[in-house]
Amino acid sequence: MIVSIASGKGGTGKTTVAASLARVWVRRLVAVDLDVEAPNLHLFLHPVIEEIVPAWIETPVVDESKCTFCLACSALCQFKAISVMGSVVLTFAEMCHGCGGCIAICPGKAISPGKRQLGEISRGYAGNAEYLAGCLRIGESMSPPMMRQVKSRLKEIVCASDRDAIIDAPPGVSCPAVNAVIDSDVIVLVTEPTPFGLHDFKLAWEAFSPFGKPMGVVINRAGAGDRELYSFCEEKNIPVLAEIPDERAVAEGYSKGRVIADLSPEFRKIFVSLHSKIFELAAGALDMEAAHA
Ligand code: SF4
């Protein structure tokens, strides 16, 4: 099973939930940081890194001696990453999404694949869980190609060792967030019971609902705000899978990079219950009335 931990905005406790869930997961697991622009799952899980490999994107290199300046490549590239100006072909590697289209269609075989480094992929162990994370270079904007490479590595690990996966997804509802959750079996949204939390939670729910995946919510800082979020979940039949109380111990643990599930038996119980409810949600066996009690 692949479970994505997502949120409509940053700072809701998404990574905290992913780390705690990884701690109590019963089956073999890969904990994956797909928030490639700002990965921070390692700050909680403290993995032992065994391998770091560069992640590349394939970009076009043009041999103008073979070019007939037919314009086919620039007409094809929707990202304007290759452009023919008279008898010059310009390439803009930073804008290239690495689709390979221009290389495939060039009639004169004038374009060959070059490469540009996007960032790095790390793999290691955090306790019993495998750990996998992508990290973009500073200033790099191509999250989706980087995420594709991390996901491809994840697929290899899952197939080779029959592991579940918990994905710490990027916050928000733009392309990277959608890219992270789209292959999941279950989506867990983390939010707070405040007007801001509710606003961004609604955006996430609207963005991810069309995928038809089982989806539930973890309410962080429960007790801090109002009941609007609970009313919205009840109205839309979104199960509340867990509530993390708004307690000083949580904030202190967070500030020290500690996993909440490790703070006390009571906190651990919250995540053991969340683990069970995720499986019930995936199996369509969750008691929805209890989930809104
Ligand atoms: S498609 Fe090939 S031959 Fe045509 S302009 Fe581009 S590089 Fe030149």
Ligand code: SF4
């Ligand atoms: S590889 Fe794709 S994105 Fe990159 S320049 Fe060619 S057509 Fe454009």
